[in-house]
Amino acid sequence: MPTRRPTAQDVAKRAGASRSAVSMVMNGTADGNVSADLQDRIRRAAAQLEYTPHPIASGLRRQRSQMIGIVTDEAASSPFAGRMLAGASQAAAAQGYLTVIADAGGPAADTSHFVEELRRRRVDGLILATQSLRTIHVADGLRRQPSVLANCRDAAGTMAAIIPDEERGGREATEHLLALGHRRIVWIGGGNDIDARPARIRGFQTALASAGLPPGEVVEAGWDIDDGFRAAEVLFSRETEVRPHALFCANDRVATGALLAARTAGLGVPGDVSIMGYDDQRHLADATVPGLTTMALPHEGIGRVAAERLIAALDGQAMIGTDTTLLECPLVVRGSTGPRP
Template sequence: MPNRRPTAQDVAKHAGASRSAVSMVMNGNADGNVSPDMQERIRRAAAELEYTPHPIASGLRRQRSRMIGIVTDEAASSPFAGRMLAGASQAAAGHGYLTVIADAGGPAADTTHFIDELRRRRVDGLILATQSLRTIVVPDGLRLQPSVLANCRDAAGTMGAIIPDEVRGGREATEHLISLGHRRIVWIGGGVDVDARPARIRGFQAALAAAGLPPGEVVEAGWDIDDGFRAAEALFAPENGPRPDAVFCASDRVATGALLAARTAGLDVPGDISIMGYDDQRHLADATVPGLTTMALPHEGMGRVAAERIIAALDSNAEIGAETTLLECPLVVRGSTGPAARA
């Protein structure tokens, strides 16, 4: 063969078939149009010549680009975005699709321009992904073709979404602490602008109620290390009354601050107090001393399931639907939690 990419015409000549027969076999439309024996000859010829259909040409014939657009609010600064994008990209590649990513630059940014631009570039479907769990007003352009939300929800409730099961995560984190014998558990951290906070607190309180324990104290703070330090420092101060058995922190960064406050107060973790995080932030939760017990957010899974839902709808020519899929947040046990101290 010449030193060039083999063509469908080359396969047709090698198999003794027509060019149209090769096209039908390669596109999956041969049954009923091409005899089984000829189909086998064409596939054998394609394998011998190492022929594969050109994806762009095939897409143009089918009016498909085989590209999925992903618009994010702040991928560049998020410690979790890489997992979500990798999950979507790997799932898409497994079905012969390419992902194209546009970063809007921040949660307050208008994503309309990026959605419209990707649509002009003929992506087959769109994923709108956010760094933190939020309820959003969906841009109109997202409703004009197959689209799914990842880590966010449609305020109107009419678009499908893939989100973490935060209530279950909050409940299972608290159940872990209760199973270790902790009875006075305090929640600290979390800003009110993120939907995850109230959902995790609902799970926290539900676990306490199911165990016959009184409602847990909720200490308001932010999401960062210094927020956790200040909140925990006040909790651990002797003048503020009995110290809790354990603290359940809104994020791993808050939990890192609580670890520092415990060390400053001369407390052993987990000997004197257990500290529970949330997120499983890479290079943080596994790098503290001791390592943080935490709930892992399913970012890779959100990206993967979002891409698979779009591709399934495209391949079956079906509607995506408005269902919300909840993904489990697995418990990751490390050294920051242990049996309750005995008086």
């Protein structure tokens, strides 16, 4: 026979208290209603009986499910989404909430179906998270429920969003290269399908202008390793006096291609050319030889802050608002950047 789960009435009997007093102590509303001595007795009794409130029953009394729904565009294939989901789930769990995740299957997928399914299952609030920084048209269901956007922005500007400070990241990455003495710095990679690229390039150009340098060369080349290889191969074929001192790559995959192109061209990294990545992609940026200097995307922080913002609103501590919160992309220095040759 399975052991019977202890109830609030069992705690009340052991502590010599009323059932309502136990409920107030367990729900954190006892101060001013239950004496300190009785609160201590109730907590001791609960610990002795190994009693914890049943989350479903508590939720029904409060008309809450204690669940947060997360809709993501492609969690299964993303090297970054896991960190964002972990950040949100851990922050939610710390405050007694369970996260339920729905993967829409790709950036082109219609998320409205998943939003409505989670709403039908009575989640208290919703987070919409995207793998890449994008501006989106928000599903109507998100506007009818307490909701926060993670790594994306509302095209109408009417919802709270937590995103990386990509422009600042682009500026600080370029400042790192400038501090090493590099002046001929070329941006390579990326396409205009992702909002991060123009923001990073703005930061790149701002840093150069602040250093009194002309606008830097920008080479559009895609986002993958072979794109970086082909673009860097062309740049490395230039005469020494016009060859770049450093490459600022759109992401770590492009930077990995640039590393391979440098080796093919017989150039040392960072002895002959420095190569800067972006994203700090696990098992890539830290696995190349040399390791990639890069800017780390704060995916875990994005998920955590999104969940904290949502829960604060659900618990009546703050309004969600419509502002965009920018999180810093920290510089991670490894071996692929060094002093100007």
